[in-house]
Amino acid sequence: MGHRRGRLTAMRIVHVSHTSQRGGAELALVRLLARPSRWDAAVCASPGGDAFAGLPVHGVPVQLDLPGLPGGGTRGKSPALAAKYLSALRAAARTLRDSPLVHEADLLHANSAAAAIICALANRRRRVPLVVHLRDLVDPESLGRFGFEAFTRIGLVRADAVVANSATTLRSAESRIGPGVFQAVLQSPSGIDRRVTTPSVADRVRTVGMIGRLQRWKGQHVFLEAFAHAFAGTDVRARLAGAALFGEAAYEEELREQAARLGIAGQVDFLGHVEDIPRFIDGVDVLVHASTRAEPLGQSVLQGLAHAKPVVATEGGGPGEWLRPGENGLLVPPGDAGALADALRTLAAPGDLRARLAAGAARTPGLLTDDECADAHAAFFGTVLGVRATASGRHPE
Numbered sequence: 001m002g003h004r005r006g007r008l009t010a011m012r013i014v015h016v017s018h019t020s021q022r023g024g025a026e027l028a029l030v031r032l033l034a035r036p037s038r039w040d041a042a043v044c045a046s047p048g049g050d051a052f053a054g055l056p057v058h059g060v061p062v063q064l065d066l067p068g069l070p071g072g073g074t075r076g077k078s079p080a081l082a083a084k085y086l087s088a089l090r091a092a093a094r095t096l097r098d099s100p101l102v103h104e105a106d107l108l109h110a111n112s113a114a115a116a117i118i119c120a121l122a123n124r125r126r127r128v129p130l131v132v133h134l135r136d137l138v139d140p141e142s143l144g145r146f147g148f149e150a151f152t153r154i155g156l157v158r159a160d161a162v163v164a165n166s167a168t169t170l171r172s173a174e175s176r177i178g179p180g181v182f183q184a185v186l187q188s189p190s191g192i193d194r195r196v197t198t199p200s201v202a203d204r205v206r207t208v209g210m211i212g213r214l215q216r217w218k219g220q221h222v223f224l225e226a227f228a229h230a231f232a233g234t235d236v237r238a239r240l241a242g243a244a245l246f247g248e249a250a251y252e253e254e255l256r257e258q259a260a261r262l263g264i265a266g267q268v269d270f271l272g273h274v275e276d277i278p279r280f281i282d283g284v285d286v287l288v289h290a291s292t293r294a295e296p297l298g299q300s301v302l303q304g305l306a307h308a309k310p311v312v313a314t315e316g317g318g319p320g321e322w323l324r325p326g327e328n329g330l331l332v333p334p335g336d337a338g339a340l341a342d343a344l345r346t347l348a349a350p351g352d353l354r355a356r357l358a359a360g361a362a363r364t365p366g367l368l369t370d371d372e373c374a375d376a377h378a379a380f381f382g383t384v385l386g387v388r389a390t391a392s393g394r395h396p397e
Contacts, residue, residue: 011385012040014105014128016096018064018089018114020049021245022273023213024299025112025135028165030055031189031370038378042101046092062099064092064118082146089114089150093121107131107381113143116155123158129384132156134164135188136296137317138173152176161384163377165297166318182387184380189370190299191277192306199308199358202285205348207237209284211277211300212291214244214252219290219314219335221258226290226340228262230348237267239284241274281307285354286347289313292335298322305329306369308362310354312343322367328360 015033017026026049033041033055043052044062096102096118108123108130110116116132123130132155140148156162156173161182164170170185177183208227212218220240227238244252252270259265274280281287287304289295294317301319304311311329313319323329330347332339347354368376 010037010040011106011381012042012104013107013109013381014042014044014101015109015111016064016115016119017043017045017052017111018092018118019112020045020047020051022049022051023245024297025133026051028135028188028190028299029111031191032374032377035189035371035374038374039381042105044096044099044101062095062101064095085146086150089117090121092118097122102128106385109133109381110155111135113138113147113151113155116159117150120155120158126158126160129160130158131161131163131381131384132159134162134169134173134296137169137294138176141293142296161380161387163380166321168294168317168321169296182384186376186380187302187366187368187373188297188299189373190297190302190306192303192367192369193278193371194369195306195362195367196308197362199355199362201310201355201358205236205285205344205354207239207284208286208288208344209239209241209280210288210290211241211274211280211303212289213242213248214240214255215248216251217292218242219292220251220255222292222335222337222340223288223290224255224258224262224264224268225337226288226344227268228264229337229341230344231267232262232264234267236348237269238264239269239271239280241271241277241280243273277303278307281309284309286344287311288340288344289319290334290340291317293317294334295319301329302367305361305364305367308358310347310357311361312340312347322364324360327357328364329357 015029030051043055044064045052046064105128108119108128110119110132112135119130136142143151156176157178159181162177163184163186165188167185210223214220259268281303287309289298289301291314297318298313301311301313301322313323313329313331314334315331323331325331330343332343
């Protein structure tokens with residue numbers, strides 16, 4: 001624990017995010033810090049978004065000057081763009097380094113790969129233990145070529161501890177994590193306030209839903225193609241919850257044109273960003289996850305399981321760690337619209353499969369509510385402080 005001005009205080013953690021836009025990593029952090037306080041928290045984030053508005057955190061957020069760059073600065077092939085992005089990260093690191101929040105902190109928590117680079121540069125003398133949160137797979141496909149190299153060579157190597165949102169995510173980074181670094185896999189908060197223990201299953205499938213930012217690798221185009229194969233011309237509706245962010249408006253327009261071309265435009269609801277996810281899930285009969293590559297966690301899968309819904313997800317990554325095919329959900333190959341369509345037809349067919357999967361979802365072991373996730377993270381952060389204190393020859397307070 002921290003010890004300042006001669007008195008014992010709660011551990012003070014500075015959570016650093018490279019963006020204030022509402023992405024998956026940012027929403028996970030919001031959910032973590034929106035619970036009743038387990039520690040004294042401050043958020044440092046770049047301007048230009050409202051992800052952290054209204055959080056009950058202590059301290060004044062530091063505005064990190066990290067401008068939005070084409071391609072995110074990490075995925076482009078331009079060396080000049082990569083250099084510009086690294087320059088922005090260094091500027092953010094200087095802002096963070098000079099902040100009194102960091103000097104008062106017991107722990108730095110980097111909420112993303114870019115945030116880890118910022119924290120590592122700001123904390124070169126390792127005055128404050130650094131926890132790096134792995135929320136994406138650590139590979140060039142997920143982080144971009146430049147992002148992967150910068151993160152593994154600058155951010156990850158200076159971590160005192162690493163926490164991952166799934167075993168798959170942690171395995172993707174293992175070869176790059178230094179010896180003696182404390183590691184853990186912890187479920188990220190996914191908007192689960194309670195678990196449904198008594199499923200309610202409709203007599204037939206009327207609505208099939210999907211949750212996720214409108215982004216090509218999330219696979220909404222695969223979902224629409226599969227839905228058309230399975231339900232075109234029927235009264236079954238497809239509901240897409242999620243907005244296009246970070247310059248992805250063209251993909252949303254492509255999806256709308258695809259729905260029209262497939263003859264299902266009148267059956268598809270584009271809802272944009274949805275605040276009340278539990279209500280959305282309660283309103284669908286089947287929940288679909290359709291990512292075209294391995295998903296680090298798959299928050300929508302966890303949300304569907306918590307609501308005891310029949311879930312269809314793509315194989316690999318986090319969803320495959322939670323779903324047991326035929327018991328609490330179905331798995332299909334990524335990018336395979338035909339296989340997804342077959343799974344949807346199977347779920348819509350007469351029989352008790354949906355009821356059996358819903359009952360299995362309600363019994364899924366190890367699935368945590370957001371309060372339980374906050375408890376697990378508090379214990380992890382406390383352990384990191386204890387390990388760091390022991391290694392430095394100090395006794396934790």
